[in-house]
Amino acid sequence: MRGQAKPVPVPSPVASAEMSACRLCRIEVDHLSVRRDGQMLIQDVNLHIHCGELTALIGTNGAGKTTLLRALLHQIEFKGDIRHLTGEGLPAATVRTGYVPQQLEFDHSSPVSVLDFLAAALSKRPVFLGVSARTRQQAHNALLRTHSEHLADRPLGALSGGELQRVLLALALTPQPDLLILDEPVSGMDENGLESFYQTVNELKRRNHMAILLVSHDLDVVRRYADRVVLMQGTVIEQGTPERVFASEAFEKVFYSREGRK
């Protein structure tokens, strides 16, 4: 991720129009394709992710949403460009990405506390030698941001879905990321947990002006919280404001023609 930003080519008219809209930074995905075992997973994906906005990635299973996320995280090989730009359109020097993974299929009986987990990520000191006061404070501050400071000494495996997501979000926000990636963050969360989770995310977006990319199957959440929506099916087939995408023909075709058949 770091230092991968490439020089910017002459911006197209569309791109320059978008540039004026965002003053801090944006991420440009340009002609991105991912191929695995001879199969094209996503092809020619073009999109911009802006700071201070929540961009929602929607689509059916297998549409390539997670593949795109993994490319953005540089965890798989891809063709094409991912550019991180400052408000002036210059390559950003460093880009921090915070990531909240989809499902955690870890061993829930493992005696690892929330504090252990955060300390293992935040500090070099091996957790089995104890957590320093400084790291403890850092972990506490991280948890405060997602209103989950009371969870610090609980075992990670004993948390509810909503609590776990808050802890993961707290970690993703430390250190402060420029891009926050949320992969289906609310699976296994009840209605209240879901609402308060997105309120926290919304708050973070407004306060810290970070770019947020959300993958979600919950179209209601997307409608309420997303600033921009990107509809994928192997590639981007529609993008824009939620109103625009939800009213589009492509959206109708992807979601309703399928559900009608069920």
Next chain:
Amino acid sequence: MNGVYALMEKLLPFSFLQYTFMKNALLAIVLITPVFGMLGTMAVDNKMAFFSDALGHSALTGVAIGVILGMQDQMIPMLVFGALWAVLITFVKQHSRMSADTIISVFSSASIALGLVILSRGGAFAKYSSLLVGDVLSVTEKDLPLLLCTLVVVFTCWCFLFNPLLLTSVNASLARSRGIQTKLTEYGFTVLVALCVMISIRWVGVMLINSLLILPAAASRNLAKNAKGYLWTSVLIAFVCGISGLILSYYLNTSAGAAIVLLCTFVYFVTLPFRRK
């Protein structure tokens, strides 16, 4: 070394310690059980119990290779083979979509069979059958520095590997997003386990080595509330069971390795009711 023996006699005036082989065995256990207690925590967390079992089995092939090469001391070929074998299994596991169980089983069977084929040529396997059960009483003075080195090296590596392994065991993708080289970490860990297994196989035996790795950590999980408690309780259980097992085997005149593992099992079941629900 004589100083150490004299000190032991002064501090531990027990009748079983009058023999040098018992002193050596005790020292070996003091040095090697913490290693297994440490490594076991992450072997259990990363669901590698079966993997370490396969590594134990591969010791047979390691010895066999040493025999073919006509070497007196088979330690070097065992270490080299163990490390390569661990890397190979991990590589195939990472690059194949087959279930890890199947892959490990294939490698495990292959190494046992190959080892047996070579070692049993001309009906000579009886000479090597001690490898299966191991004998901690056969530790000599010359082996102890190696065990001390192992303890120091493992502890040092563990300081660097523990946090990455902990994060990887929760979610590999998340660990990678935080700059952790998850694959490299896995290689490092498996090679470390392989080396420790090979170094101690002569004394613990192919059949019991995995129990020594897994049981203390499994028992520790019943009690521990956080990672620090998990590791140190595991080390303590391995250590206490190791020493008591040795003493027990002396008075019962039985295999020390088996007594140690039996005690670990006992601790596991005794602590089971205290497990967090």
